[in-house]
Amino acid sequence: MKTKSKLNSNTLLLLITIALFFVLYAGGCIAYGAKGFTHFQTFLNVMITNAGLISVACGLTVVMLTAGIDISVGALVAMDCMLLAVGMQNGIGAIPMIILVLVIGLVFGAVQGYLVGYLQIQPFIVTMAGMFFARGMTAVICTDQVAITADTNQLFYDIANAKIILPFGGYTNNKGVYMAPFIRVGVVIALLVLLIIFLMLRYTKFGRSLYAVGGSEQSAAMMGLNVKMTKLKAHILCSFLASIGGICYCLNSMQGSVQQATGFEMDAISSSVIGGTLLTGGVGNVIGTFFGVLINGTISSIVKTNGKLASSWPNILTAALLFVFIVIQSIFAAIREKQKA
């Protein structure tokens, strides 16, 4: 029996994304080679800056696979940062605070997941309320900017500043000093999350049921899967990963503030969509999401390296990319619909 085509539109979308990343990065190298864009460290910096985003975007991919969405993640990250900063400022240890943040993520996700799964409220409304709730709670915890310094918590400070030197890819600068490439703890956490979620989606019952629910909720139910529970679990996982992302984010920003991570949900959603996750659910994987994050990171990096472009450009470009990919998805969906008829 012949199949219609081995290379279906979804794989095509992923390939476009990966190609887009390389084109973008090559473009950056050509335009800003003189400013050091070609160094391996530039790429590593993109990873370091976006470690939190990788984790958050993985969580969003999980929820979006079930045809849901979660726009509360940005606010949750802000709340996590504030909690960490304020908690440690008040003398609570780094480890207890991190555990607390993770538990809050679980609870937050459970509430949202219950409302979405069991009460069948639109995920957008639920998570929008979640977004405002978390953002507001951030202000309830503290309305000021709270910085985390070595005085606040030595352990946290050390983790944040730890450099993990890579044995390859260094370069000698113009003063003749060898610059060893390095990553930070956040990157390790993010890559671990990426790996675990990748394996989970591919090799566990839960992972496959996410795809089934997103592919067709009714069919999934008919085949005996617990749709409500799957959605609940997806939201718990998403908020949990957002909390891990929040910790990574905090390791970079080293502060808590109400205005932190605004628009972060947008970056995560667009990373996921650019990476080939369908808004209608059932299609996508975290490898694509990873490239989506890299594309977003590269855009920011290029805008920053340029130095003259307004700081709002990354936001606009991310939204524009999201727009383009949504339109492509909708066109593909229309073509598929037509083929069926």
Add this chain to the structure above:
Amino acid sequence: MKKEKTFLQKVREWPLLLPVVALFLVMAVNIIYDAANGNNPFTFFMITLQNTTGNGTILYGRIIDILNRGSEAAILAIGMTLVVSSSAGTDISVGSVMALAASVCCVMLAGFGETSVTELRMPLIFGVIGGILIACVCGMFNGFLVAYLKIQPMVATLILFSAARAIGFLVNNNMIVYVRNDTFGKIGGFTGIIPTPIIIALVCVVLTALILKKTALGTYIQSVGINPKASRIAGLSSVAIIFMTYVICGFFAGVAGIVKASRITSADPNNVGLYMEMDAILAVALGGNSLGGGKFNLTGSIIGAYTIQAITTTLYALGVSTDQAPVFKAIIVIMIVAIQAPPVQAYFRKRRAAKLALQQEVA
């Protein structure tokens, strides 16, 4: 079996029940709070004339303040009501579009490039039209995605939710543009003794009500929202109607943005319209409209908008800060949609039926 409805049944079916009850609750909280603090318990309802240095004699009082500050939410609620009705989704970009409209308006009035002016560089009306026009374009963009490309409303409007504010910054050249001018300030200030935003909101509401009354649009929008397939068979174009509601929503976001800009005499994309999408959606839900689309009740939405402002004002009076207020609003939204949720409704129906059966058995 009684055919006639009891008074209680009538009350339960009254469409404005939810917003009015909410409004009364807020008033009660105010009365108790004032009484507990040893103030006149009816401070909430007092309206006085006061002399101010800037604006001369004006109306003053908590109700006036709520009506004044609730104007933007009320204006937004008009558009949001129509969007929810026709497409069963919400436009979450309205707050950001407000910011963009404010930026365009102020930048034009400041003659492109200046960051602070006291003299208008072009007639006021040009700036106002410019701001509203860009907001309408945003509405068209949203409408195109939702109506023509059939993208979920909230995903489609998410694009501008994020981008419009950023574009606002771009227009402003990354600055806050101040327009400290009396003519411009009047929009968010006072006309005679009455705050101008109240008048603008009133005009918007009356205009919309008139249009809905004098054309068949109201029926069209509801019909498409309730059953798009049947509406098509009956000769309506659901695509065009949904598109139109998004443009209308954009238009009102523009108006609200300009009011807000004038109120703070500047265009600050970070703050204009912040969290306003939440207020607008909440107003619609609180107004007794189903977020699942279909029948709408504009009066309910407007009362809902002012109720929310009353809640906000009350929260502030209780010492809650601007940044913290969303916590409470989020909880209220969830409570309202949870009551509307199908499983919860089914539960209530079941209980009511059981009760009825019991009553009949007894009888």
Add this chain to the structure above:
Amino acid sequence: MDKDVILTARGITMTFPGVKALQNVDLTLRKGEIHALMGENGAGKSTLIKCLTGINDFEAGEIRMDGIDGPVKNHSTRDAQNVGISTVYQEVNLCPNLSVAENLFIGREPLTALKTIDRASYNKRSQIIMDDLGIEVDVTQNLENYSLAIQQMVAIARAVDMDCKVLILDEPTSSLDDEEVEKLFKLMRDLKAKGVSILFVTHFLEQVYAVCDRITVLRNGTFVGEYPIAELPRVKLVAAMMGKDLDALEAIEKENADFDKAEVVIDAQGISHTGTVKPFDLKIHKGEVVGVGGLLGSGRSELARSIYGADRASTGTLKVKGEEVKIAQPIDAMNRGMGMLPDDRKAEGIIGDLSIRENIILAMQAKRGALKPIPMKEQEAIADKFIDLLSIKCPSREAKINQLSGGNQQKVILARWLATDADFLILDEPTRGIDVGTKSEIQKLIIDLAKQGKSIMFISSEISEMLRTCNRMVIMRDGEKVNELSGDLTQEGVMNAIAGGEK
């Protein structure tokens, strides 16, 4: 229970609010047979299936299965699967975004020692299952890469692999082409040979005679009879389904009037709709009632929809009163004086939450455009006029339409089109699911409208009411016009035409 019987259902009764959906229905399935369940719309086929699979909770009667002591009562599809009853529906209930193998095993995947799913193992097992059934697929490919027929077969394979003894196929062939149907039949025969009992629901007569051993016929929620295939020729089957015994034909009084043959209102040439209607010519005169007969799925509704623009016609030209017109959407047709009452009243007819008045004036308003609203006084007058004219029973004209009974809802939709003063009306099953009194009222109305010079295309599953009202009948089968009858319409002639061929 007989040794060769696998499942019996006796005296199944089920009511929905206000409707007796099933009344004392029996069903007997033998081991290794293909059993057809036949009946027109509303006969109770789906309700019966849902009772078997645990979706519906029936009130009286009992189901017994071979090997199980006592009556079986399923409360979910899962329960049903556990006792060995699986269902495959017309719309495939699988996930198109997963691989064939995953669709076979999801929810019951074999696990490795690490509690992860054992992909290699179930891929291998899937390939064996599919090879066994003679279905050529690469099980690692996504399901959406395969045709509907293959998807259908994968669904069947899943059911069979879950150890099902009774396989219910609910209209599985509706969207398949001839070649695909043949493949499905081969699979069905293979399964039969393996001892699986198949309950086959379809509305294609040809297919029943091609694969089935026995037929159970339902009508209006009641059990008509069970027949071995050889004892029930086509015409008798049609008669059993439609409720007219050929031996006792009642005299049907013809009430329709003459019409003017000179004036052609609708002249459709080569109208087709890909997949459902083959190119079709049709002329309708002023004051004429044309009946379109045929079984469900024969393309009768689709033809109407293509003319009206509810579905865009793929080919063909349409002339209205001699003038060639392009119809892209319903409003174009409306502006040419057409109106359509769709067969699915709930999905495409009523605007549930709007009032009776609003529902009546909707089409009229759509024709006038949004900027010219009908004044409230006039709206009320129009609504009152039609409520009176059609004797619509309602608490008030401002009551919501979904509070009315089915027949009254249908009258409101009729009023909607009468209000537009349309001169060509398409009525698709206007009398379905409504009480007898209202039925005859609507039939009378159709005749009156024709007398007033309106042209009507009338689609119905009930031959008798078409005989009573139509001047001419067009018979469709498999999307094609197979016959056109005019002059003296007889029940026998029409049934023969619908059943097709003498067997």
